[in-house]
Each structure stands twice: as C-alpha cells, then as structure tokens.
Amino acid sequence: MPNLKEQVAAALSKITMPGTGKDIVAAGAVSDIYEKDGKVMLSISVPADKASRFEPIRAAAEAAVKSVPGVVKATVALTAEVAPGSTPPKAAASHDHGHGHSHAMPAKNGIPGVKSIIAVASGKGGVGKSTTAVNFALALAARGLKVGILDADIYGPSVPRLMGLSGDKPEVNEDRTLVPLENYGLKVMSIGFLVDEETPMIWRAPMAVSALTQMLRESAWGELDVLVVDMPPGTGDVQLTMAQQVPLTGAVIVSTPQDLALLDARRGVAMFQKVEVPVLGIVENMAYFICPNCGTHHDIFGHGGAAQEARRIGVPFLGEVPLEMKIRETSDAGLPVVATEPNGPHAESYLAIAGRVLDTLAGKPERAAPRIVIE
Numbered sequence: 189m190p191n192l193k194e195q196v197a198a199a200l201s202k203i204t205m206p207g208t209g210k211d212i213v214a215a216g217a218v219s220d221i222y223e224k225d226g227k228v229m230l231s232i233s234v235p236a237d238k239a240s241r242f243e244p245i246r247a248a249a250e251a252a253v254k255s256v257p258g259v260v261k262a263t264v265a266l267t268a269e270v271a272p273g274s275t276p277p278k279a280a281a282s283h284d285h286g287h288g289h290s291h292a293m294p295a296k297n298g299i300p301g302v303k304s305i306i307a308v309a310s311g312k313g314g315v316g317k318s319t320t321a322v323n324f325a326l327a328l329a330a331r332g333l334k335v336g337i338l339d340a341d342i343y344g345p346s347v348p349r350l351m352g353l354s355g356d357k358p359e360v361n362e363d364r365t366l367v368p369l370e371n372y373g374l375k376v377m378s379i380g381f382l383v384d385e386e387t388p389m390i391w392r393a394p395m396a397v398s399a400l401t402q403m404l405r406e407s408a409w410g411e412l413d414v415l416v417v418d419m420p421p422g423t424g425d426v427q428l429t430m431a432q433q434v435p436l437t438g439a440v441i442v443s444t445p446q447d448l449a450l451l452d453a454r455r456g457v458a459m460f461q462k463v464e465v466p467v468l469g470i471v472e473n474m475a476y477f478i479c480p481n482c483g484t485h486h487d488i489f490g491h492g493g494a495a496q497e498a499r500r501i502g503v504p505f506l507g508e509v510p511l512e513m514k515i516r517e518t519s520d521a522g523l524p525v526v527a528t529e530p531n532g533p534h535a536e537s538y539l540a541i542a543g544r545v546l547d548t549l550a551g552k553p554e555r556a557a558p559r560i561v562i563e
Contacts, residue, residue, distance in 0.1 A: 192258050193221050196228055199252040203245065212249065219395070224382050225357060226260035228253050231395040234266055242266055260360050265398035297435075299404065301411045302336075304437040306468065306545070307430060309456050313421040316473040317442045318346045319519045320509065320538075321418035324440065326526035327535070327542035329373050333413040336368060338404060339378030340430065341420040342396040348380040352522025357381055358407075366407045372527040377407045393425035400426060404434065422456075431463040438468035440506065440545065443497070445472055457501060468545050469504035470497065474511040504548055507541045509534075 190198065197213055205215040212218055212232060219231040232249060234242040246266050253262035299305065308321035322337065329335040339347035348354045351371050358381050359367045368375040379399055391399070409415065417436075420426050430436065439460045457467050472495060498505035509515070515534055518525045526535045 192226070192228075192256070193223050195256045196221055196223070196230075196253050196259070199256050200230075200249055203248050203252060206241070206245070212245065219392075222383075226258055226360075227263075227382055228256075228259050228261065229263045229395065229399060231265045231392060231398075260364065261366075261402075263398050263402050265392075265394040297405075297433075299409060299415065299434075302409055302415045303413050304549070305415045305417060305434060307417045307419050307436050307439040307460075307465070308442060309419040309427065309439050309460070310421050310442045313344070315421075315442050315444045316509075317421065318350060318418050319515065319524075320440075320442045320471055320473055321416055322347060322350045322519075322524050323526045323535075323538040324542055324545075325374055325414075325416040326372060326524055327538040328414050328416070328546075330526060330530060330539060331542060331546065334411060335373070335414050335416065336375035336377070336409050336412045337416045337418060338407075339376070339380060339418050340400050340404075340426060341418055342379050342391065342400055342426060343420065345378045345380030347376060347378045347418055349522055350519055350524060351376050353381070354522065361408055363408075366403065368407050368409065372524065375409060375412070377403050379403065396426055397429045400429070401433075427459065428463070431460060431465050436460075436465045437549065438466040438545075440468050441470045441503075442473050443470060444474045454497065454501070457503065467503045468548050469506035470495075471506045471541055472508040474509070504544065506544050507537060509537045509541075 197218070200218055201211045201213045203212050204210070205212045205217055208215045217233050219233070222229045230249075230253075232242070232246060234245075243266070246264050250262050250264040253259055253264065308317060308324060310317040318339075318341065325335050325337045337347060337351075339345045341347075348356070351374070353369050353371055353376060356369050358369055358377065361367050366377065368377045369381065370376065404417075414437075417430065417434075419430065439456075441456050441460075457470075460467050495505045495508070512534060514529075514532075515525055518528060525532065526538050529535055
C-alpha cells in the first residue's frame with residue numbers, strides 16, 4: 189500500500205499545470221513533500237510574472253492534499269522565482285476570486301484571545317536571542333501575566349530544547365487546530381515540534397512564511413496577556429511578514445556589545461521602525477564575564493556598546509545580561525534560569541528587563557537599566 193507521501197503525490201498529479209499539458213508533479217513544480225504525523229507541507233514553484241493566476245492551483249492542491257485519508261493538516265505555498273532586477277509580483281498580498289479582480293488580504297489581523305504580541309529579534313545569529321526570548325517570556329509570566337511563546341525561527345528552532353520539550357508533539361483538537369505544548373507555565377509552539385531536531389529545513393521563503401502563519405493563527409493559544417515571538421535572526425522575508433501582517437505591540441532587540449553585532453542590530457531596529465513597529469528597547473547580552481576562580485571582570489566582547497547605541501538612536505536600553513556559564517548550562521538542559529532559579533542573580537536580570545518593557549508599554553518613566561555583578 190502506498191505510504192502517505194505517495195498518496196499525496198498521486199492526489200496532486202490530478203491537477204494540471206497551466207500552459208504545460210502536464211500535471212503539477214510531472215511538470216516538476218512540486219517541492220519535496222514533507223509529512224509528519226499527518227501534517228503535510230509542500231510548495232509549488234510558479235512563474236513570477238504569472239503568480240497571481242496560480243492561487244486557484246494552490247487552493248486546489250491544498251484541497252487535494254486535505255482529501256487524502258490520514259492527512260490532518262495541509263499547508264501549500266506558492267514559490268515564485270524573481271529574476272535579478274525585476275519587480276517582485278504582488279500576488280502574495282492578494283487572492284483572485286475568479287471575477288477578474290483581486291482583493292487585498294486583511295493586514296494585521298489580531299490573534300483571538302491574545303492581547304499583546306512582542307517580537308524578540310536580533311540583526312544576526314549567535315547573540316543569545318532565543319535564550320533571551322525564553323527567559324524574558326518566563327519573566328513576564330513571573331509577574332503574573334498569561335504568556336505564550338512562538339518559535340518563529342523556522343530554519344533553526346531552539347525553543348523546544350530551551351523549554352525542555354524536545355521530542356514532544358502537539359495534538360490536534362476537534363477544531364483541527366494545533367494545541368500548544370506547555371511547560372513552566374508557558375504555552376509553546378515551534379516548527380521544532382513537527383520535525384526531527386536534526387532535520388534541515390530546506391524551504392524557500394514562501395514555504396517558511398506559510399508554516400509560520402499556520403502556527404501563529406491556527407494554534408489554540410486561548411487567553412494570553414502576551415505572546416512572545418522568538419524571531420529568526422536578520423531582516424528577511426519571515427521578519428518582514430511578521431512586521432507587516434501581525435499587529436506587533438513592539439520589538440525587543442538583542443545584541444552583544446561588539447561593533448559588528450551592533451551594526452546588525454541597527455539594521456533590525458531600522459526595519460521595525462520602517463514598518464512602524466515600536467522598538468521597546470535593546471538588551472545587551474554577554475555584556476561581561478566574571479571569572480569564577482579569581483573574580484576578575486572581563487569585557488570579552490567590549491562593554492556598553494548596546495547602551496550607547498540605544499541612546500544614539502533614541503530607544504530604551506533594557507539592561508545587560510552577563511556571559512555566564514550557569515545561563516548556558518541551564519539553557520542547554522531545558523532548565524531556563526528564570527524558571528529554575530527565580531531568586532538567583534541571573535533571573536533578576538531578566539525580571540528587571542521584563543519590568544522595564546512593561547513600564548514602557550504602560551508609559552511609565554524609565555527605570556535605571558539593571559547591571560548584575562557576580563561577586
């Protein structure tokens with residue numbers, strides 16, 4: 189008996205690729221089909237200059253996949269190659285309803301039950317953004333808020349490991365909606381729950397955006413005061429889609445002190461400002477190191493660069509977090525420091541940062557940024 193992927197391919201082979209006389213599978217338009225626990229994702233490559241005409245094909249393909257027995261969720265995205273120097277098509281922002289015209293998709297629709305959405309972003313990878321996002325979310329929860337966290341880093345999801353949920357899988361409820369997993373009082377959703385930890389996500393941008401949109405809008409978040417979104421590093425399609433289509437309350441930028449990281453952080457700030465998303469402030473991660481043996485203070489990556497940059501561009505400086513072995517160890521073990529050592533000095537740093545963000549949202553005067561010194 190054919191496996192589920194083969195059944196999906198057979199269903200797709202009944203859909204004709206316009207202008208080729210072949211079905212979309214034989215025409216080579218269908219990407220590798222990803223399937224896990226009945227959840228199917230794939231993309232269809234179409235000519236960029238004709239992308240708007242292929243929405244009915246995408247919809248038909250998605251319906252065909254959903255009709256296959258054993259499929260509980262289907263996501264089909266269009267991928268359009270754009271030649272260098274050409275203008276990208278506007279099809280991604282509209283759907284043709286078969287009446288000779290198209291209607292723009294509603295922009296920035298909220299998530300039912302979610303009061304505020306805060307993005308945690310960075311201009312580059314390797315600055316501890318995900319660790320900061322998890323501990324920031326836990327710090328908000330420690331202040332009595334109902335909090336969820338969405339791992340939007342499609343290509344490098346790390347929230348499952350950081351939250352001690354590696355290997356766990358979300359269920360699908362009676363409404364065919366994903367049920368976020370829970371740990372440490374947070375609701376958690378990540379593409380890492382749907383793929384094996386070592387599986388590379390070799391997806392084009394439309395596929396990644398489609399998967400993110402599904403996790404964001406088709407998860408049973410319930411009632412949340414804050415949804416923290418751990419963004420991918422950089423300023424690419426996923427970040428831009430989130431900024432343009434999701435009503436973000438604001439963004440927190442994570443950087444390390446050195447000039448190279450600050451240069452990238454500056455780009456992240458500029459992107460959010462261009463799409464009119466408030467920048468709630470900058471966090472300086474790995475700000476300094478205290479030798480556990482001799483107690484000597486070392487500024488391994490420099491020090492104070494993020495605070496200076498925040499002053500220069502006129503956004504709040506939220507505080508600094510040291511380069512500390514305890515934070516690394518607890519993160520790797522799925523035991524985030526704010527949850528497992530809430531009264532310790534490292535948790536205090538994240539709690540203070542969360543407090544400053546809440547003060548900014550409430551319009552209160554800025555408090556002095558926290559500095560944690562380990563003696």
